[in-house]
Amino acid sequence: MTDIAMNDAAGPGGLTVGAAASHAGVTVRTLHHWDAIGLVRPSGRTDGGYRLYSAADVARIHRVLIYRELGLPLDGIGELLDAPTADLTAPLRQQRTQLLDRISRLQAMVDAVDRLIEAANVGILLSAEEQVAIFGQRWKPSWAAGARDRWGGTAQWAQYAERAAGMAPEDWQRIADDIATLENDLAAAERTGVEPGSAEANALAERHRASIAVYFDCTLSMHVCLGRKYAADPGFAAYYDAIEPGLAGWLRDIIDANARDQGIDPDSATWT
Template identity: 75%
Template structure:
């Protein structure tokens, strides 16, 4: 009989290594290793010298598998199996506390992923009422769905959704207040005749780009593309011109001038 055949046999006085491996769901090599390091030594041998595992040996293997599933290294498992009952209980209680902490951490990760999935679908984790209360009466909750339909398959939407998932109502309120202050300053600068390319104009353009960057990474080239869209899209144009007549065109011009000062040709700017 070959070694493999002997390993796969079931002897009267116990299970051979092959039968034991099949029973507990590990490889024969694993059992050989555990025998070599003294973790689980078979209680018997066949006449031919092959390992035989008793019911007690199999029970010890199952305990090893449980401890290994808990993340314990083999050296610690061996000490735990051979320790007095009171020492084993202390170790198990410590391991239980670590597991509870890990479960809590994993549950937090699951919740975060759930929020990201919801944010990717909904766009913002606020009710319609909360959106109007935070962003103002001029805000239309439908805008979020329209934005998702328009850009939902882009990397920028994915980044926006990821950031949105981590924001609370208070975070959104602070963003809204910052954006409102920016719009007031843009309108005031337009009325005061601030020229595109001036230091003040460039500062305002940078503030506007930073306001976009709060939602997704916005390069100067991308900022130019947004400025074009504001002018071309009637909805965006109406939104900005309601703050100050002609604000949309002026905003595009200060964005272009700011980009030009940073080496970007507005005429050749792309969404990169």
């Protein structure tokens, strides 16, 4: 609204506080506060002592709103509005720097959310070639999609996706190396006749549970359920038995024995 139009709307005395607030899109209480702190003081008063805002006053209100939108504190806005023209650029440049920093932080947050969404959708943020290079030739990239299809709606998948979103290729390589070492130790123990329930077997079962806990929190009961799947599911059984014949069943047995030693009945264990 131009000064002339404002004057026409306000009349010779200006706008009342209610009209000024409505025009600027703020509350009357806000204008009272700004008057109290000296940020925007009305130029006139009625005979009864009520505030009257001139066109220049309303223009100042709008300038306050612009600077407040930029994130400037009210005391800083007052200094900026009352500063000589030559001093205007310094606080604005400072605010611009702060805004750019804020944009950078927000963009980093957006990138993190995008990674989380992608991890939840695809299961692992590695190309098929990277997966094979890290996990070995026996690894099938389709396994990640299969896991998502099977467990995508579970709390464990959500936890896995959150952790996977923060993993770089070197993190996956470290995990793959740890798993390879564990599988070799499991195969050697099964091959040499380590008995389920022994201290050595229980330690291996706990190492295996810890390898699952990299992806999501794995209770003893959940570990028992996974052990059953390793032995009963043809795909899992084939994977472990390719490492050492009979390894899938032996792994199930040491998981059951370890859980039993810690007070969990494998026969009644559930996914909890």
